[in-house]
Amino acid sequence: MADAYPRPQLVRPNWTSLNGKWQFTFDNEQRYDLPMRPVQWTSEILVPFPPESQTSGIGDRGFHLACWYQREFDCMPGDDRVLLHFGAVDYKATVWVNGHRVAIHEGGHSPFSADITSALDPSGKQTVTVHAEDDPHDLAKPRGKQDWQLEAHSIWYPRTTGIWQTVWIERVPKTYIHKLQWTPHFEGFEIGCAVFVHGDPEDNLSVEVEIRHGDKVLAYDLYKVIGNEAHRKIGLSDPGIDDSRNELLWSPERPTLLDARITLRRDGQVLDEVTSYTAMRSVAISRDRFMLNGRPYHLRLVLDQGYWEDTLMTAPDDDALKRDVELAKEMGFNGVRKHQKIEDPRYLYWADKLGLMVWEEMPSAYRFTAKAITRMVHEWTEVIERDYSHPCIVVWVPFNESWGVPNLMSTQSHRNAVEALYHLTRTLDTTRPVIGNDGWEAAATDIIGIHDYDADPEKIKARYSDKTQELFDRRRPGGRILTLDGYPHRGQPIMLTEFGGIAFVKPQQNEGNTWGYSVANEQKQFATKYRKLLEVVNTTVMFSGFCYTQFTDTFQEANGLLYADRTPKFPIEQIHAATKSARYGFDGHPVPAEKDGDQAELAGNAE
Template sequence: MNTDGAIGDDATLRASEQDGTYPRPQLMRAAWCDLSGEWGFRFDDQREGIAAAWYRDPQFDHTITVPFPPESPASGVNDPGYHPVAWYQRELSAEDLAAAGDRGDDGRILLHFGAVDYRCQAWLNGIFLGGHEGGHTPFQLDITQAIDPARTTQILVVRAEDEPLDVSQPRGKQDWLPEPHSIWYQRTTGIWQTVWLEAVPALSIESLHWVTDIPGASVQLALRLNRWPDADARVQVELSYAGECLGTVVVQAAGAQVDAVIPLPRQRNGQGYERLLWAPEHPRLIDAQVTLLVGDEPCDTVASYLGLRSVAVARGAFLLNDRPYYMRSVLSQGYWPDSHLAAPSVDALRAEAQLIKDLGFNAARVHQKVEDPRFLFWADKLGLLLWGEMPSTFEFTTASVTRTMAEWTEVIDRDLSHPSIVTWVPLNESWGVQHIAHTPAMRDYARGLYHLTRALDPSRPVISNDGWEHLESDIWSVHDYEASPEVMRERYADEAAMERLFAGMGPAGRRIRLTGEPDQGQPVMLTEFGGIQFSVDEPATDAWGYSQATSVDDFAERVGSLLEAVRSSGVLAGFCYTQLTDTMQEANGLCDENRVPKLPAGDIARMMGGAE
C-alpha cells in the first residue's frame, strides 16, 4: 500500500526492482494512492438505488474492507447469499489527491479499478464518471472535472451489479447455486482488486506493449497515448540491464498509436546473446524508461520492464528460447479461504509464486481466473511460466459469445507484455460450448476465439479448448484423472499409445480432437491429472477428490507413482498436476488451504522432477 505517493522519482524508477505493491507493474509512475481499506457499503436487493439517487447522498449503514469481496470473511461483511447489486462509498481527501501526484491545472486525475465483478458504475460528488462491464479486467475513469475545489472531501460512490444466476457472464469457478458444490466455489461480487488514484499530464502514456525479436536482436514497442498529440511530440525509449544501457531510440509521435523498434547491438553476438534471455532458471528482466517529449521538454515519463524470450511449438515440443522445454506445471485456483478470489495481501502473491517454485514446478496454470497483475510480476521476477486462461461462461448465447470475446480481448491487452505468460487458453473442457461435438455454431465460436487470440498475439501458442474436443490448436492438451499409475504409464507411453488415444474416445468419454485434419506436430501435454484427496486433519464431510489417500505414506505413494508414470512417457511435452491447494470442498491439493504442504516441499519437488 502506498499512502504518501513516494516510490522514487520518474527519472530513477526501475520497474524490475519494485516491491510488488504497484497495481500496474509494467507501467509505473512515481506517485499513486491506494484506496484500499474501509468503505461504506450497502446491498441493493430491490435495485432501488438508482431511482433513489443513492449516488448523490449515500447513507450506507455498513462498512466493507476493499478490495475483499462481500462474500468473504476478510471483507468484514461475510455474506455469501444472493445479492445482485452492491453499493460502495468512500471519501477522497486532499491528502489522497496529493498522494496521487496531483499536477494542478495542467493534469488529470485517474481513478483505476483492478477488477469489479461484473458490471460497474461510478459517481463523484453525484456526477456520473462512467462504467465498465467485465468482472476480471481493469478500467480507469477520469475524475478531474467532477472534483469540487470548494469541498474538503470528494464523495466517491460505486455501484456493482453481478447477477448470481446469469451464466452467460464469464464467471469461471463461481457457483450459481446457493452453496458451493462439486468443483464450484463461492461467488465474488463487486470490487476484488485494487482501487487507486493516479495523476497524469494532459497528454500522457496510456499503455505499453513489448514484443521481443531474438533473431532480429531487437525489441518492438507499441505505445498508446491518451489522445492524439499536438505537433512535435516524440517518444524516447531506453532499455537497460543492471545499469548498462542496451539500446535507445527516439521516434516521432504522429498519432495516438506510436510504434518503435529498439535495436539491441549486444544481442547480435551469436555466441553471447543467451546471457540476457529470460527463463525460469534465470529470470533476467530488462528495465525500460519511456519518456514522452513535447518539443524538448519531458511531458510524461513511465518505467516498465520486459523479458527477452521466445515461445513456440514445433516437432512435438514446446520451445522456450528455441529449445525444447519440458513443462512441470501445477493447477492453481488462486483462491484463499478468507479472501476468496482476492489475495489476502500483496505479500501473499509473492509467496504463492515462490511456493510453486519451491515445490519443483517451473509453470502454473491459473485456472479460470485472470490473476492480479502483481502475481504476474512475481512470476516474471522469480521465473515461473504461466498459462493465461479466460474464465468461462456456462451457456452458449449471443450474450455469452459477445461478453467473452470483449473481455478476453481486454485480458490479452492487459497481459501481453509479461514474459511469464507463455500460453493462452480461451476455453476449458467445453464449458460454455458443452455440445461442441455436435453444434456447428459452437465449433465456429471456438475457432473464432482461437483466431482472435492469434490475431491479437501471434507470439504465443493458443490452446483451442483445454482438455478435450480440440479444433485448431497449437497444443493438444488432455485431462485425465485415472488413479492407476499402470494405466497412465500405458496410455501415454509412446507414439502408438497416442494414436490409439486420439483415434478413440478419450478420458471422461470425450474425443480429444474433433477435426479430421492431420496432426501438424503439435506437442501433447497432460494438463490436468492427479487430484488425490488427502487431509492431514479430519476432513470436512463434503471434502472430495478424484481418488483418495488414507495416510501420509499412502498420499506420498500415490502422488509419486502417478508422477513417475507420467514422467516416463516418451511423447508428453509437459504436465499440469491438480492441484496446488485444497480449495473449499476440494481436498485434493498438494498443500492445505493455508498453503502448508502436506508432504515436505523437497519431497514434492523430487516427485515433480524439479529437484535431485
C-alpha cells in the same frame, strides 16, 4: 503493509491507493438509483476484499443482485489530469464522482479507468460511488469457478461480488503515456516497443526509450509520435557468444528482466515519464515440442485456482502473491496454469521477476448464447491487452473442457465459437501458442491438452504409449474424443494438462466435507501416489509437458499439494524431487538419480 503499485509495467510515482474502508450496502430490490434515490448505507467494507469474504468485514455468501460502495478522498484539482482506476469489479460497474457519472464497465476480470478531472470538487474533498451488478444466477456471463448454488459444491467455489482488486488514483499530465506494449523478437535480438499517448492534441511529440540490464545501457533512442502512437523495433547488441547471450534471456531458471524508462517530450520538454520492464524470450511450437528461446523445453505445471480461505479471489496482500510464486518453484514446477481466473497483475509481476511461466485461461460462462459469446470476446480482448507484455505468460487458453460450448460434436455454432476465439487470440498476439479448448474435443489449437484423472500410474503409462493414431481414434475420460472430426492431430505437442487430483486431508479434518479424484488415507501413501504418478508422466515420451491438479486445497476440494493455508502436505523438498522425478526416501534423504535440468540447459539457462 503499504499497497503495492498495482500496474507494474507502467509505473508513475504520483498515485494514491483508495483501498481501505468504504461504506457499503446490498441492493437486491434495486431500491437506489443515483442521483434520484440516495443510497442508505448499512455497513462498512474493507476494499478490495469482496463482501462474501470474511476479511471484508461482511462475510455474506448469500444471493445478492447488486451492491453499492462509497468513500471520500482528498484530491485538489490542478493543471494536470486525475485518473481513477479499478483493477476488477464483478460484474457490471457504474461509477460516479461527486454525483457525476464517470464510467460504466462490464466484465468481472478486466480493468477499467476514468478521467475524473472535470468531476472534481474545487474544495479538494471528493466522493466516489460505485454500483456493482452481479446476478448470481446468470450462467451466460464469464464467471469461472463462482458457484450458482447457495453453497459451494463439486468443483465450484464461493462467489465474488463487486470490487475485488485495487482501486487507485493517479495524476498525469494533460498529455500522457496511456499504454505500453512490449514484444520480444528473439530471432533478430530486438524488442518491439509500442507507446500510446492520450490527452490534448499536441504537435512535435516524441518518446525517448532507454533499456538497461543492470547498470548497462542496451538501447537509448528517440522516436517521433505519429497519430498518438510510436512503434519501433529496438535492436539490442547481440553478444554472439552463447554464455553472454544467455545472460539476457528470460527463463524460469534465469529470469532476466530488462528495465525501461520511457519519456514523452514536446519540442524537447519533458511532459511525462514512466518506468517499465520487458524481457528477451521466445515461446513457440515446433512439431511436437514446446520451445523456449529456440530450444525444446519440458513444461512442469501445476493447476492453480487462485483462492484463499478468508479473502477468496483477492490475495491477502502482495506478499501472499509473491509466496505463491515461490511455492510453485519450490515444489519443482516451472509454471502454473491459472485455472478459470484472471490473476492480479501483481502475481504476474512476481512470476516475471522470480521466473515462473503462466498459462492464462479465460473464466468460462456455462450457457451458450450470443450474449455469452459477445461478453466473452469483449472481456478476453481486454485481458489480452492488459497482460500482453508479461514475459511469464507463455500460452493463452480461451476455453476449458467445452464449458460454455457443450455441443461441440454436433453444433456448428459451438465449433465456430472455439475457432473464432482461437483465431482472435492469435490475431491479437502472434507470439504465443493458443489452446482453443483444453481437455478434449480440440478443434483449432496449437497444443493438444488432455485431462485424465485415472489414479493408476500403470494405466496412464499404457494409455499414452507411443501409439499416437490409436490414441486419437479412441474415446477419452468423460466419453469425450480428443479431437473433433475434421481436425485430425497435425503433430502438435500433446500434454497431460489435468491429472492427479489426489485428496489427502489432515487427520482432524472432516473427510465427509471434502473430496478429490482419488484418495490417500495417510501422508506416506499420499507422497508415494504422487511420486509414482509423476514418474510415469515425466517419462512418457508422448508428453511434452504436464499440469498436475492442484496447487492448494480449495474449499471442499482436498486435492492440493498444499493445504489451503499453503503448508505442504509432505516435506516440500520431497515434493520438488517427485515433481521432477528425482528421488527421495520418505525419511527425506536423497536417492541418486539421473541428472535433471537438461532441458533448461538446452534453453540456455541451466539450473
